[in-house]
Amino acid sequence: MKVVKIDEPGKVSVSEIKVPQKQAGEAFIGVKRIGLCGTDLRSYTGQNPIVRYPIIFGHEIGGELLLETEIKGTKYPEGTVVTVNPYTNCGKCPSCRRGRAHACQFNETLGNQRDGAAFEFMTIPAEKVYPLPGLSLDDAVCVEPLSVGFHASRRGEIAKDDRVVVMGTGMIGLGAVIGAAARGAEVIAVDLDDEKLEIARLCGAAHVVNTSKVKLEEEVAKLTGGEGADVVIEAIGLPGTYRAAIDIVAFTGRVVYIGYAKEDVPFTTKYFVAKELDIRGSRNAAPEDFLAVIETLKTGKVPVEKIITHRFPIDEAGAAFKRWADSPGNVIKMILEV
Ligand SMILES: [Zn+2]
Ligand SMILES: [Zn+2]
The missing domain is CATH 3.40.50.720 (NAD(P)-binding Rossmann-like Domain)
Incomplete structure (x- = not known):
C-alpha cells in the first residue's frame, strides 16, 4: 500500500509498504481522506521542534471499516464511515488522574510524536474509532480539527x-x-x-x-x-x-x-x-468534544464543502505541502484523497 512520509524538511515521498495485519480488538480501516494540519505543515517546513524524521504524518482521518467491527459493544458493518481519536495517554500523569487524558503530559499524537496515518489502510484499537453512520468522508476528516x-x-x-x-x-x-x-x-x-x-x-x-x-x-x-x-x-x-x-x-x-x-x-x-x-x-479535544462535533455535523448545517478549501490526490502529497507552505493565506483545510 502507499505511504506518505516527510523525509526531512521540504521533502515528501510516496512509497510502498506492506498492508498491516489486524490484531484482536482492532479495527481495519480503509483510509480515504487525510487532513493536513498546521503541525504537519510545521514538520514539513522544519519548524516542529518535537518531530523526528522521517515521519509518516496524518492524524485527521476519514475512512471506512473494511470488516464488520464491534466498537464499544455495538457491531458496525463493513463500509461504515469512521474517524479516529489520534491521541494517546499514560493514565498516570496529573492530567490523566484528573480525567483530562486529552492533555496528557506524555501524549503522543499520531503523525507528530509517533507515526501517523498517511497511508491507504490502517489498524487501530477499536475503542479509538468513532463510527459516523450518516456522515460523509469529508465530514469524517473534519471531526478531529473541529473538535x-x-x-x-x-x-x-x-x-x-x-x-x-x-x-x-x-x-x-x-x-x-x-x-x-x-x-x-x-x-x-x-x-x-x-x-x-x-x-x-x-x-x-x-x-x-x-x-x-x-x-x-x-x-x-x-x-x-x-x-x-x-x-x-x-x-x-x-x-x-x-x-x-x-x-x-x-x-x-x-x-x-x-x-x-x-x-x-x-x-x-x-x-x-x-x-x-x-x-x-486549551489543548487537543476530549471524547465529549468529538461527540459534540459529530452531533453538530449531523444537523447538516456545517459548511464542510467550504471548510475543505484544497484537495490533492495522495500521490501529490508533496505538491500539497509545497502549495500550503508557499501561500498559506487562503488555506483553511487541505486534504489528501486516497
Ligand atoms: Zn491537527
Ligand atoms: Zn497522562
Missing part, C-alpha cells in the same frame, strides 16, 4: 447570549465559532481575510471583523456596548493577538488560548488582576 475548536469553547464555559470573540478563522478558529454558536453565543469572528470571514459567517458568526481594515478594539467596543467580550478565544498564536485578547475581554471575562505562540509574549499583567480574568489554555 479542537469545540474544546476551546467548552474551556471558555461559553453560555447562551455570551458575546464571544474568536480571533483567527482557520480550521481551529472555525471549530471555536461553530462550538460557541452551538452554545447560543453571539460570535464575533476576527481575521485578516474576507473570504475566511465569509465562511465564519456560514459557520454561525453573527459579526465579522477584518482587522486589516478596522481597529479590533474599537469594533469590539462597538459590538459589546463598550463592555468588551465575555469570552475571547485566541486561535492565532501571535504576541499581538495574545495581548489583544486581554485588552478586549470584559471585566471578569474568560480568555482561552489555543494558538501556540512561538515567541515570548510580554503582558501588562495589571489587567489579569484588575479584570479578575480567567485565563485558560
Whole structure:
C-alpha cells in the first residue's frame, strides 16, 4: 500500500509498504481522506521542534471499516464511515488522574510524536474509532480539527447570549465559532481575510471583523456596548493577538488560548488582576468534544464543502505541502484523497 512520509524538511515521498495485519480488538480501516494540519505543515517546513524524521504524518482521518467491527459493544458493518481519536495517554500523569487524558503530559499524537496515518489502510484499537453512520468522508476528516475548536469553547464555559470573540478563522478558529454558536453565543469572528470571514459567517458568526481594515478594539467596543467580550478565544498564536485578547475581554471575562505562540509574549499583567480574568489554555479535544462535533455535523448545517478549501490526490502529497507552505493565506483545510 502507499505511504506518505516527510523525509526531512521540504521533502515528501510516496512509497510502498506492506498492508498491516489486524490484531484482536482492532479495527481495519480503509483510509480515504487525510487532513493536513498546521503541525504537519510545521514538520514539513522544519519548524516542529518535537518531530523526528522521517515521519509518516496524518492524524485527521476519514475512512471506512473494511470488516464488520464491534466498537464499544455495538457491531458496525463493513463500509461504515469512521474517524479516529489520534491521541494517546499514560493514565498516570496529573492530567490523566484528573480525567483530562486529552492533555496528557506524555501524549503522543499520531503523525507528530509517533507515526501517523498517511497511508491507504490502517489498524487501530477499536475503542479509538468513532463510527459516523450518516456522515460523509469529508465530514469524517473534519471531526478531529473541529473538535479542537469545540474544546476551546467548552474551556471558555461559553453560555447562551455570551458575546464571544474568536480571533483567527482557520480550521481551529472555525471549530471555536461553530462550538460557541452551538452554545447560543453571539460570535464575533476576527481575521485578516474576507473570504475566511465569509465562511465564519456560514459557520454561525453573527459579526465579522477584518482587522486589516478596522481597529479590533474599537469594533469590539462597538459590538459589546463598550463592555468588551465575555469570552475571547485566541486561535492565532501571535504576541499581538495574545495581548489583544486581554485588552478586549470584559471585566471578569474568560480568555482561552489555543494558538501556540512561538515567541515570548510580554503582558501588562495589571489587567489579569484588575479584570479578575480567567485565563485558560486549551489543548487537543476530549471524547465529549468529538461527540459534540459529530452531533453538530449531523444537523447538516456545517459548511464542510467550504471548510475543505484544497484537495490533492495522495500521490501529490508533496505538491500539497509545497502549495500550503508557499501561500498559506487562503488555506483553511487541505486534504489528501486516497
Ligand atoms: Zn491537527
Ligand atoms: Zn497522562
